[in-house]
Amino acid sequence: MYDVLVKNGKIVTADAVTEGNIAIKEGRIAAVLTKGEEPEATNVIDAAGKYVFPGAIDTHAHLNDPGFEWREDYEHGTAAAALGGYTTVIDMPLQNDPCMTDAKAFDFKENKVSPNAYVDYCFWGGLTSYNFGDLKDLDEKGCVSFKSFIGPVSPDYESLNYGQAMEAMDMIKEFDGRAGFHCEDYAIIKNQEKRMKEAGRNDWKAFLESRPVVAEIVATDAIIEIAKATGCKAHICHVSHPAVAKKIKAAQDEGYDITAETCTHYLTFSNEDVIEKGPLYKCAPILQPKEAVEEMWEYVKAGVFSGIASDHSPCSYDEKFNEILGNKIETVFDVWGGCSGIQSGFQAAFSEGVVKRGVCPTVLANAMSVLPAKAFGIYGKKGDIKPGFDADLLIVDPNKEWEITEESLLYVNKISAFVGLKGKGLPVMTLVRGNVIAKDGKVIAKKGVGELVKKLK
Ligand SMILES: [Zn+2]
Known part of the structure; x- marks a missing residue:
């Protein structure tokens, strides 16, 4: 029975x-x-x-709990994930208070969120300039990967330069962990932004021009090379453009364990949405031209991506349109960057891929379940329809x-680029x-x- x-x-x-x-x-x-x-x-x-389908795995979500529950929390975020079809959510360590950078913060977060979760969840561990000594502990606690940025994000979550990334990857390799990176070269972006501002530009096209794809390529290239040099497993977060995917595929074809994810919004929307509709479509990396979106689907089909993630990056209405933490939004550069998509991820991927573009459903099972489970070390329990799996x-x-x-x-905040889709x-x-x-x-x-x-x- x-x-x-x-x-x-x-x-x-x-x-x-x-x-x-x-x-x-x-x-x-x-x-x-x-x-x-x-x-x-x-x-x-x-x-x-x-x-x-096997339940989808969201490799990249910011549930903001503990600490920023007014943006999102486990109760709302995982209920949305359940409805949308992500049965496992891999939650990010930042936009948390405290940031999840040591074993104590791991326990604090687990105790806080576990009574409220509707779906299963894994934790990304923090990887900042100040917690190298805690990485092994976090691995032992069960973190499935470690998240860092190339270029500053916030004062309490310091990003790494390439030298520090190399040092961290030397350490992470020792316990067979995986290091994940937000790859956009900050020097390029900051200088582009400066050029736009000096030219008096404050339009959505200027925002797009401030984050050229070359910034994503340069940072991705660097991480690929450091991964090759150290032998550490790497994960490239939220790939937006086929030129970036091409670099990753080449490294994969050479036999390196370099995984990557893209997000549903990069497979659904284009830069025209940013220009026409503004704030809700602001994210980083940016939404790309329509031809690039088509080509991204080819890389999904080729099995390059271990995850079609949401990068659910919730914020309040004010943070898109009025002010962020008391600072008035004056230019397009100040607007909160991020899309809320954890509820819409699977249905949009299915509709855009299987229905509109004739992608075989097996491609989604591979990209949204099997490969993410393998990349994040939970395959065998999660990610497939086989005896013994959850x-x-x-x-x-x-x-x-x-x-x-x-x-x-x-x-918590019912705003999203996906409304109207x-x-x-x-x-x-x-x-x-x-x-x-x-x-x-x-x-x-x-x-x-x-x-x-x-x-x-
Ligand atoms: Zn993110």
């Missing part, structure tokens, strides 16, 4: 789409059965006509049409470890059902 049987669905793995049944016991996939094999189960879910499943109705509205968003193909049920968390557009589980997932040793 099984606990749950998901029957008659089109089961999507990285290799194939096959009709069949999935039997679940004690939260794990017990058997993947061929069509017609229907053992008894307490709860039978009929997925006829629908796809059954029963994290996403049932998708390929024919359901949708339009994203503000009211439908579960975020229309598409087809929607998650209609989300299971985490065999529990139905969301169904027909509603979260039905109790908060706290989500659990911390540590890097598998």
